Each structure stands twice: as structure tokens, then as C-alpha cells.
Amino acid sequence: MVIGGVDASGAAIRVVETWDPAGPRSVRSAPLPVGLADPAAVLLNDGNVLVTGGVTDTRGWTATGRAFVWNANRDVWSEVGPMSGARRAPSAVRLADGSVLIVGNREGGRPAACQGDDPACPGSTVSGDVAERFDPATGRFHPTPPSRQAHLEGHVSVRLADGRVAVFGTRGGDGAGSASGVVETYDPARRIWEDRGDVAAAAVRGMTATRLANGSVLVVGAVMTSTAGRRWRAARALDRWSPSAAPVVRPPRRSVLPREILEASPAS
DSSP: OEEOOBOTTSOBBOOEEEEETTTTEEEEOOOOSSOBBSOEEEEOTTSOEEEEOOEEETTTTEEBOOEEEEETTTTEEEEEOOOSSBBSSOEEEEOTTSOEEEEOOTTOSOOTTSOTTOTTSTTOBOOTTOEEEEETTTTEEEEOOOOSSOOOTTOEEEEOTTSOEEEEEEEOGGGOSOEEEEEEEEETTTTEEEEEEEOGGGGSTTOEEEEOTTSOEEEEEEEEEEOTTSOEEEEEEEEEEOTTOOOOOOOOOOOOOOHHHHTSOSOO
């Protein structure tokens, strides 16, 4: 399923296409309620699809905290949530119990016009360390403990064989910030984040992470970079990460939570 994007003028679009492998061909599905670029999408246990966050206005790259569920049987969209705040290019992973963990935000905090991390600032987005959990039964989002490190542009989340979620990498907005190959895991049963060190390939832009049959995760990074002579070359990296990696002790980033989360019930 291909959801949203931008058109030739750069505007966020509502177009949704579903690929039918039996065809094989793509079929136009019901359009999104709003145009979205950079959303996260995940298949739910019932065959429906959850879409969260993204950008609704590409002129100012305005992120949204809205979320929608596509009903596969009826080909209709319904709004759920909303999330705790706006997120651009978050990651979404379905957990063993059918709920969905939402992590990260490409923008990683507030617009430049905002002072610090004021949650009352108009148009503000959640910090990169804010995580939450979607309950398909109620259509609501619930806060989880914040991740130890902020996950910004290019991070990837993978569900592990034991039910934990591994989150790889982070990079400053639009590649301008410093890259990090940080890895951490979230245990839904214990509601605990643990720092698992670094993977070099996770610091490379364009990184992907895929769980292998033996439970390890293959991390592949590739990006085109320019040299002093303006010639382009491919930078690539390849690592295999083991879920048995020992936790690492290092200072976490300070968590900044919107007031709605701070005042909400801790249940998830």
C-alpha cells in the first residue's frame, strides 16, 4: 500500500494505491481525508491500516498529530486519536498484543520561533524522545515512558522475536545535524527502554533495518555524498546487530512531554 506523498508542485497529496500481487497491478483506494507527506503506516491485526503523523502543508512543512485507520473491507478512512502532538516521519511498529508503538519525530521538537520546549507554543511538535502506544480497540493513544535518546530523521524501528522493539539511529533535520548510530530497545511488558550502544551503519542516511530468521537485525546504510570536486559517490555501510547485546550506561536526553501527556493516566 502506497500512502500520500507530494505532487509535481510539491504539495502533499491524498492519493492511496494498493498493490495486488495476484494481478499484479495497483488499485486506487479511497483517498486520505487530508494530504499527507512523510506519515508512518502499519498493518493492524485485523487487516486494517493505521496512518499516523506526517506533513499536511509542505510550504512550511507543517507536521500533524492526526491519525487515521483504513478499513480494508469497506475501503473507507476513519479518524482516530489524535496523538499527543505533531510528528513528521515517525516510526510505527505493531506489538505482539496488536497495539502499535509510535516513536520519534523528524523535527525533534519545536519550531525555531518557539522558546525552548514550550508545549503551549502554537504549532509545536513533540520531542524526538516522546513515544506512545495506539490501542486499536479504543482508537486512542496512550503515553509510554520516553526513549533514552531522541530519534529524529531517518530512524527505524523493528519488532524483535521476543516482543521487544529495537530503534536504530537518528539524524538532525534534513541531514544538517550530527548523525548517530544509537540503538535502544523498548520492552512493552516492563515498560522499560534500554540503551544498547551503537551500530555504525545506523548513522548512515538512507538506513534500513530488517529482522532476519535467526533473530538478528541487518542494518544497511547507503547515501550519495559529494566530494570537493562536486563528484558524487555512494557511501555504504553494513552491520548485523544481535538482540542479546548488553545494555550500555550513558546519560539519556532530557524528556520534554506535552502537558496532555503529563496529566494523562500512565496506563498503556
